[in-house]
Amino acid sequence: MYLVTGATGNVGKEVVDQLLSAGEKVRVFTRDERKVAHWGARVEKAVGDLGRQDTIAPALDGVTAAFLLPVADADGIDHVRGFLAAAQASGAPRIVLLSSISAGAPTVQLAHRHAEREHLVKASGLRWTFVRPGTFMSNTFQWARSIRAERTVYNPHGDGKTAPVAPRDIAAVAARAMLTGELLGQALEVTGPELLSTPDQVEILARVLGTPLRRVDVSVDAARRRMIEAGAPPSLAAAVGELIERIRAGNGAVRTDTVERVTGRRPTTFEDWAREHARAWTGG
Ligand SMILES: NC(=O)c1ccc[n+]([C@@H]2O[C@H](COP(=O)([O-])OP(=O)(O)OC[C@H]3O[C@@H](n4cnc5c(N)ncnc54)[C@H](OP(=O)(O)O)[C@@H]3O)[C@@H](O)[C@H]2O)c1
Numbered sequence: 001m002y003l004v005t006g007a008t009g010n011v012g013k014e015v016v017d018q019l020l021s022a023g024e025k026v027r028v029f030t031r032d033e034r035k036v037a038h039w040g041a042r043v044e045k046a047v048g049d050l051g052r053q054d055t056i057a058p059a060l061d062g063v064t065a066a067f068l069l070p071v072a073d074a075d076g077i078d079h080v081r082g083f084l085a086a087a088q089a090s091g092a093p094r095i096v097l098l099s100s101i102s103a104g105a106p107t108v109q110l111a112h113r114h115a116e117r118e119h120l121v122k123a124s125g126l127r128w129t130f131v132r133p134g135t136f137m138s139n140t141f142q143w144a145r146s147i148r149a150e151r152t153v154y155n156p157h158g159d160g161k162t163a164p165v166a167p168r169d170i171a172a173v174a175a176r177a178m179l180t181g182e183l184l185g186q187a188l189e190v191t192g193p194e195l196l197s198t199p200d201q202v203e204i205l206a207r208v209l210g211t212p213l214r215r216v217d218v219s220v221d222a223a224r225r226r227m228i229e230a231g232a233p234p235s236l237a238a239a240v241g242e243l244i245e246r247i248r249a250g251n252g253a254v255r256t257d258t259v260e261r262v263t264g265r266r267p268t269t270f271e272d273w274a275r276e277h278a279r280a281w282t283g284g
Contacts, residue, residue: 001025001026001027001044001062001063001064002019002024002025002026002027002063002064002065002066002067002178002179003026003027003029003046003059003060003063003065003066003067003093004016004019004026004027004028004029004066004067005029005050005066005067005068005069005083006029006067006069006098007028007029007030007036007043008028008030008032008035008036009069010136010138010167011069011098011133011136011167011170011171011174012028012067012069012171014167014168014170014171014172015067015171015174015175015178016028016039016043017171018168018171018172018175019175019178019179020039020042020043022175022179024179025044026042026043026044027043027044027045027046027059027063028043028044028045028046029046029048029050029059030045030046030047030048031047031048031049032047033045033047046058046059050070050071050076050079050082050083051071051078051079051082053082053085053086056082056083056086057086057089057090060086060087060090060091060093061090061091062091063090063091063093064093064094064178065093065094065095065096065177065178065179065181066083066087066093066094066095066096066178067096067098067174067178068080068083068095068096068097068098068121069098070097070098070117072110072236073233073236076113076117077113077116077117077120080097080117080120080121081120084120084121084124084126087124087126088124088125088126092126092127093126094126094127094128094129094177094178094181094184095121095124095126095127095128095129096128096129096131096174096177096178097117097118097121097128097129097130097131098131098133098170098174099114099117099118099130099131099132099133099187100114100132100133100134101132101133101134101189101190101191101254102114102132102243103115103118103130103132103187104132104187104189107246107251108239108242108243108245108246109238109239109242110239110240110242110243111243114132118130118187127181127184127185128184128185129174129177129183129184129185129186129187129188130186130187130188131170131173131174131177131188131190132187132188132189132190133165133170133189133190133191134162134163134164134165134189134190134191134192134252134254135162135163135164135165135247135252136164136165136167136170137164137165137166137167137192137268137270137273137274138167139164140164140201140205140274140281141277141280141281143205143281144280144281144283147205147209147213147281147282148281148282148283150214151211151212151213151214152213152214152215152216153198153202153205153213153214153215153216154216154218154222154223154226155198155199155202155215155216155217155218156217156218156219156220156222156223156244156248157197157198157244157247157248158197158198158217158248159197159198159199160197160198160247160248160249160250160251160252160253161195161196161197161200161247161250161252161253162191162195162196162247162252162253162254163191163192163193163194163195163196163253163254163255163256164191164192164194164196164201164270165190165191165192165259165267166192166267166268166273168268169190169192169259169263169267169268170190172259172262172263173188173190173258173259173262173263176262176263183262188258188262189254189256189258190256190258190259191254191255191256191258191259191267192255192259192267192268192269192270193255193259193266193267193268193269194255194269194270195253195255196270198215199215201270202215204270204271204274205274205281207271208271208274208275208278209278209281209282220241220244220245220248221241223240223241223244224237224238224240224241225237227240227241
């Protein structure tokens, strides 16, 4: 049995599908059972909250490996601590932690949080693999509203490049780590195949959607204000702002060969991924 937390998220749902495709038994952890109804009887459901210790132990029962997706806010540290304690008491499954490429050399708050979680996992004595992705391609879903309303993308990243990675490719690395144990004790930096700036991605998306898209450059401060207006806690908006500053300054331009090395196939390009998800921006 394999446990997937964050099973309704961008990466977790792909981890579930890949474990199911491999013929494995999967237990999905969610706060809301309705969000996992589409898997029907193909998965076991564990309804719980990483902030509620009483819901974690039953979810870990009989588990060989667990995919741990920590909650992004500050409570996420306590959640990881609680999860690891429950895992130690429950057969010591392998832990595959979704971390971040920034954890390797933490310079900003969010990176320090990832590094702290990794430290907790290492200190737990459990067997582990860290999956450290770079920027997710799915971050561009955030553009859906302004693309639908005004065919515009607001860009606080300037010309800073990253190598956006498809959630499915991150999941493929995570699933491999869960299934084989070949990747134990490794911190795997997972990126997509191409270094792209936001203007590059907007150009590709315009081609995929068959419509011109306008790009409006905005300051990092403006992006922070927008996040807060959209309901993000100010501390999270500040932390994300720091990360945007780093990318803007050119520090996100890192590409790795991890997906190909671990899975044997080339990582998905942004163009192919965008074609597959085109409806997310058109609403059609
Ligand atoms: N976006 C990036 O570019 C990037 C880059 C590197 C690392 N990361 C890391 O990737 C993670 C986000 O991954 P994602 O995009 O796959 O996630 P996501 O789509 O934002 O989904 C979040 C998941 O977390 C679960 N969740 C939230 N609060 C929970 C709680 N209290 N207890 C249990 N589950 C909870 C949700 O499950 P339910 O709602 O079903 O309960 C959902 O499945 C973050 O840790 C982030 O730091 C992101």
